[in-house]
Amino acid sequence: MTCEPDFGWTGTIGEVVLGATKADGGTRRVSYRLGGGTTLPFLEKRADIPTPLIAFEICDLPVFWSPIVKKACGDLVNNPAEWAKAAETAYGADIVRLYLTSTRQRDFSDIASIRPAVEGVLSATSLPLIIEGSNEPKIDSEVYQACGETGQGERMLLGTAEAGKYRSIAAAALAYNHSIIAQSPIDINLAKQLNILLKEIGVQRDHIVIDPYTGTLGYGFEYSYSAMERIRFSALKGDTDLAMPMICSSIDSLTIKEVREAGPADQDDMAIRWEFYTNLAAAAAGAEIVCVRHPGTIPLLRRAFADMKRQAGEVQ
Amino acid sequence: MTDVESAKKHGEELLRTKIPQIRQSFSYEDTAYHLPISYALTGVAVHDGKTAMEVFGKTGNNPIVASECILAEQTAISGREPAPYTGFIDDTVIRKLGYSLVDGSILGLALVVGTPRSEGSAAAICRELQEKYMLTFLAGPVIPALSGAGVKLGLEYRLIPLGSTPFYGIHFVDIVARVAMTFGGVTPGDTHRLLAYAAERAKAIVIVFPGLSDEEIALVDGMRVLGIPILSPEGYEGGTWIYAAPDDIVRRGLEEKGIRVNVTAIPIPMGCSPAFEGKSIRKEEMYVEFGGGRSPAFELLKMRQPGEIEDGKVTVIGPEIDSLKEGSANPLGIVIEVAGRTMKKDYEPVLERRIHNFVNYGEGSWHVAQRDLIWVRLSKEAVAKGVKIEHIGKLLASKFRMDFPQLLDAVAVTLITDEAKVLAAKKEAERIYDERDARIRGMKDADVETYYSCTLCQTFAPNHVCVITPERLALCGAISWLDGKIAYEMSPSGANQPIEKGTCINALTGEFEGVNKFVKKASHGEIERCSLYSVMEYPMTCCGCFEAIALMLPEVNGIMVVNREYKGMTPSGMTFSTLAGTIGGGAQTPGFAGISKNFVLSDRFLQGEGGIERLVWMPAVLKEELKVRLEAKLKEQGLEGLFPKIADETTAATIEDLMAFLERVGHPALGMKPLV
Numbered sequence: 001m002t003c004e005p006d007f008g009w010t011g012t013i014g015e016v017v018l019g020a021t022k023a024d025g026g027t028r029r030v031s032y033r034l035g036g037g038t039t040l041p042f043l044e045k046r047a048d049i050p051t052p053l054i055a056f057e058i059c060d061l062p063v064f065w066s067p068i069v070k071k072a073c074g075d076l077v078n079n080p081a082e083w084a085k086a087a088e089t090a091y092g093a094d095i096v097r098l099y100l101t102s103t104r105q106r107d108f109s110d111i112a113s114i115r116p117a118v119e120g121v122l123s124a125t126s127l128p129l130i131i132e133g134s135n136e137p138k139i140d141s142e143v144y145q146a147c148g149e150t151g152q153g154e155r156m157l158l159g160t161a162e163a164g165k166y167r168s169i170a171a172a173a174l175a176y177n178h179s180i181i182a183q184s185p186i187d188i189n190l191a192k193q194l195n196i197l198l199k200e201i202g203v204q205r206d207h208i209v210i211d212p213y214t215g216t217l218g219y220g221f222e223y224s225y226s227a228m229e230r231i232r233f234s235a236l237k238g239d240t241d242l243a244m245p246m247i248c249s250s251i252d253s254l255t256i257k258e259v260r261e262a263g264p265a266d267q268d269d270m271a272i273r274w275e276f277y278t279n280l281a282a283a284a285a286g287a288e289i290v291c292v293r294h295p296g297t298i299p300l301l302r303r304a305f306a307d308m309k310r311q312a313g314e315v316q
Numbered sequence: 317m318t319d320v321e322s323a324k325k326h327g328e329e330l331l332r333t334k335i336p337q338i339r340q341s342f343s344y345e346d347t348a349y350h351l352p353i354s355y356a357l358t359g360v361a362v363h364d365g366k367t368a369m370e371v372f373g374k375t376g377n378n379p380i381v382a383s384e385c386i387l388a389e390q391t392a393i394s395g396r397e398p399a400p401y402t403g404f405i406d407d408t409v410i411r412k413l414g415y416s417l418v419d420g421s422i423l424g425l426a427l428v429v430g431t432p433r434s435e436g437s438a439a440a441i442c443r444e445l446q447e448k449y450m451l452t453f454l455a456g457p458v459i460p461a462l463s464g465a466g467v468k469l470g471l472e473y474r475l476i477p478l479g480s481t482p483f484y485g486i487h488f489v490d491i492v493a494r495v496a497m498t499f500g501g502v503t504p505g506d507t508h509r510l511l512a513y514a515a516e517r518a519k520a521i522v523i524v525f526p527g528l529s530d531e532e533i534a535l536v537d538g539m540r541v542l543g544i545p546i547l548s549p550e551g552y553e554g555g556t557w558i559y560a561a562p563d564d565i566v567r568r569g570l571e572e573k574g575i576r577v578n579v580t581a582i583p584i585p586m587g588c589s590p591a592f593e594g595k596s597i598r599k600e601e602m603y604v605e606f607g608g609g610r611s612p613a614f615e616l617l618k619m620r621q622p623g624e625i626e627d628g629k630v631t632v633i634g635p636e637i638d639s640l641k642e643g644s645a646n647p648l649g650i651v652i653e654v655a656g657r658t659m660k661k662d663y664e665p666v667l668e669r670r671i672h673n674f675v676n677y678g679e680g681s682w683h684v685a686q687r688d689l690i691w692v693r694l695s696k697e698a699v700a701k702g703v704k705i706e707h708i709g710k711l712l713a714s715k716f717r718m719d720f721p722q723l724l725d726a727v728a729v730t731l732i733t734d735e736a737k738v739l740a741a742k743k744e745a746e747r748i749y750d751e752r753d754a755r756i757r758g759m760k761d762a763d764v765e766t767y768y769s770c771t772l773c774q775t776f777a778p779n780h781v782c783v784i785t786p787e788r789l790a791l792c793g794a795i796s797w798l799d800g801k802i803a804y805e806m807s808p809s810g811a812n813q814p815i816e817k818g819t820c821i822n823a824l825t826g827e828f829e830g831v832n833k834f835v836k837k838a839s840h841g842e843i844e845r846c847s848l849y850s851v852m853e854y855p856m857t858c859c860g861c862f863e864a865i866a867l868m869l870p871e872v873n874g875i876m877v878v879n880r881e882y883k884g885m886t887p888s889g890m891t892f893s894t895l896a897g898t899i900g901g902g903a904q905t906p907g908f909a910g911i912s913k914n915f916v917l918s919d920r921f922l923q924g925e926g927g928i929e930r931l932v933w934m935p936a937v938l939k940e941e942l943k944v945r946l947e948a949k950l951k952e953q954g955l956e957g958l959f960p961k962i963a964d965e966t967t968a969a970t971i972e973d974l975m976a977f978l979e980r981v982g983h984p985a986l987g988m989k990p991l992v
Contacts, residue, residue, distance in 0.1 A: 167419045170419075172415065175411045193810065200809070234840055
């Protein structure tokens with residue numbers, strides 16, 4: 001069978017560097033170039049376009065973390081550094097995404113604790129890092145300053161900027177040369193608007209990753225898919241304000257009814273499957289990074305991505 | 317008095333003779349930017365006399381560059397000054413400062429130099445700078461003066477003592493240069509970008525006290541190149557400095573650079589939030605009322621020149637709440653004066669409409685209608701809590717500043733409760749309303765080159781693009797051309813964008829090259845052409861918010877209009893909701909157009925189809941709503957007598973009835989060129 005999809009697109013997805021190796025002044029084992037695509041996912045002819053990267057999400061205070069994940073990861077959840085190490089060595093993730101959930105406690109003010117938390121994870125793993133900071137205007141400024149400074153030179157990805165909350169993250173990215181996740185609520189125009197706002201404040205395009213916001217499969221994912229598809233089409237048609245890599249995190253898939261109410265024997269499997277299919281769909285929609293919380297999801301995704309890439313190659 | 321102009325000339329001369337005398341090599345530690353100003357301007361790393369001469373020549377004998385080199389050598393020879401003086405500030409600290417600037421936790425940078433005549437006035441100026449979230453650098457005798465007045469210094473107090481003489485003020489400029497290189501993407505040597513960045517983005521001001529040497533005056537004056545205003549309260553004259561009284565100097569400086577302090581809390585004894593907007597105050601709950609036909613009342617928003625009004629000032633002319641009788645109706649004039657660099661007279665009516673929302677935000681205040689028809693009530697509960705008429709003014713002044721930070725620099729409110737004065741002011745207000753009406757009424761599509769888009773609805777109608785012109789409101793009826801213009805000015809990357817209409821392709825159907833180009837892009841390539849005045853050919857797309865739908869009825873060679881409120885069947889065989897479901901979602905459907913109700917009154921309505929004579933049917937309720945204005949419009953066009961020929965559901969419920977009705981009354985549409 002021959003199939004030569006030619007859409008007549010001329011645009012290219014801009015590249016964002018994640019992680020700095022020793023040669024680039026950091027301490028990471030690898031550095032990724034996200035983006036660079038010229039067509040839809042898994043249709044690329046260039047062999048060097050990677051399959052989507054898999055980020056494993058951890059946190060520094062697991063109170064609100066899914067009990068299913070806590071069970072699967074055991075005691076590790078109480079030690080972010082060891083957890084991060086496991087993400088690299090045992091789970092086989094490409095990226096570690098650290099949520100500083102401690103900063104989301106009521107009246108959090110222990111800014112001094114952020115540096116050791118980030119440092120701990122940085123030294124425990126040699127994978128590139130995504131850091132998710134606070135979510136409270138009163139402390140955002142100090143928190144992101146601390147995150148940015150601690151990871152200086154490591155080319156991290158800082159999250160998550162939104163239309164009403166981007167200045168501190170942008171400032172940290174600018175001051176310490178990190179990139180930033182720009183999230184909009186499943187809306188192509190708001191995604192573009194936020195990118196323009198970031199540009200106005202001085203963040204370059206090659207430092208922005210779009211988070212279109214991911215609904216769970218069957219719980220709104222079709223909206224995410226449609227928004228992502230349109231973002232990607234616009235980018236490939238030449239809209240440079242949208243020509244950035246995308247990141248998807250299917251965090252809601254662990255709390256949906258099917259997973260929550262599954263019997264004890266099935267629950268783990270059910271969690272993995274929902275996370276897997278949501279992320280697979282996100283990858284098909286064009287995500288350059290997908291994020292998981294259950295370690296069991298990683299090998300499934302890995303195999304699926306490899307198969308899809310190989311089949312795409314065979315078609316040509 | 318020191319004459320700035322001659323001192324500067326002499327100072328520049330002195331600096332020029334000193335540059336060749338640099339012998340020692342020098343460098344600051346902890347910076348990747350060498351001598352930052354010289355490096356940013358020329359890309360040359362200056363470390364000795366030879367490179368200093370080179371850069372000095374390259375920059376056209378710039379006094380800032382000269383000062384930077386001379387001070388660097390001096391620091392290398394005699395070492396850094398002891399604490400509290402910071403001298404050259406290293407890159408790590410600059411990163412933090414730059415962070416706070418981008419982050420918005422500091423609004424701008426100030427340099428204060430010289431010898432203040434009184435400790436108190438220096439302290440007052442610096443306190444005001446602190447209060448306005450400015451990061452202030454100090455150089456010279458002002459530092460001991462502040463310490464003497466008990467002012468605490470240091471980074472944590474946002475007051476940084478650079479050095480013992482005003483000459484150390486040069487470090488202020490090297491900070492600006494490094495912020496530009498770190499945060500502004502300015503590459504060393506790109507003079508043009510640096511100057512542009514400094515002028516537009518670096519919010520910096522300089523305040524100069526007396527006692528500067530000629531060289532120091534040359535240095536400070538040289539900072540104007542970077543777009544930094546130089547202000548002085550005393551001791552100098554001439555040049556292009558700004559002279560202002562000590563208690564006004566900070567405000568002048570901030571205004572000069574467009575630095576705005578955001579108001580966050582409104583100091584009134586009642587809650588203020590959109591949450592209270594829908595709550596009405598019934599007669600039993602009311603303490604006093606104003607207007608509503610019971611007493612004379614009006615509201616007016618007027619533009620003033622910056623400097624003419626005092627921001628936040630609220631004046632009540634006439635009796636306050638405590639001398640008003642409970643349950644009474646009283647006269648009221650609400651006069652709001654606003655000023656801002658980007659404010660325009662055209663915006664007055666649009667801003668004036670916001671008085672309605674803002675007064676309703678108050679937990680115990682209520683407002684309906686507009687202009688000289690307003691009706692305002694204050695609740696018993698609010699008055700018991702201590703709310704006075706004055707507080708309505710405070711609420712308005714604060715809300716206008718909060719909601720229009722880009723537009724307004726100052727808002728002053730006057731509330732008049734004295735009957736004679738209300739009547740006099742109301743007369744003047746009515747004259748202004750008339751003027752405004754004439755201006756907007758007179759505005760034609762042909763008079764402007766720019767239309768505005770609205771893509772607010774793309775959230776659910778992905779490819780919909782509204783094109784708003786002076787004679788065609790957005791199809792939802794809520795956004796006029798002026799609103800679009802203002803929305804764009806206030807939020808330049810928002811949903812309302814300017815459209816250069818470009819060459820006219822078809823004057824009759826209202827098709828323009830620029831509009832087509834814009835619509836194609838904004839519809840993500842889906843819509844190629846858009847005619848603004850036609851229902852039949854390339855009509856505008858429809859989201860879902862249209863107030864009414866205009867659609868063709870080929871059987872009778874005419875166009876009918878049905879509004880959202882009308883629930884019944886129409887002669888097209890479809891109800892409004894069926895029609896809406898068919899044409900909405902961002903599609904372009906020839907023969908159907910979503911419109912605002914008022915568009916029916918526009919000269920451009922159905923222009924592409926031969927004019928309003930095509931209009932054959934409207935629901936009775938819509939006819940009633942538009943009657944007076946539509947009859948006037950028809951008269952203007954020489955179409956008197958057309959109005960009763962337009963059918964409604966009472967005269968024609970089906971297409972057959974309609975045909976019979978139109979034939980009976982002799983409707984002109986029947987004789988027009990075939991629609992399809």
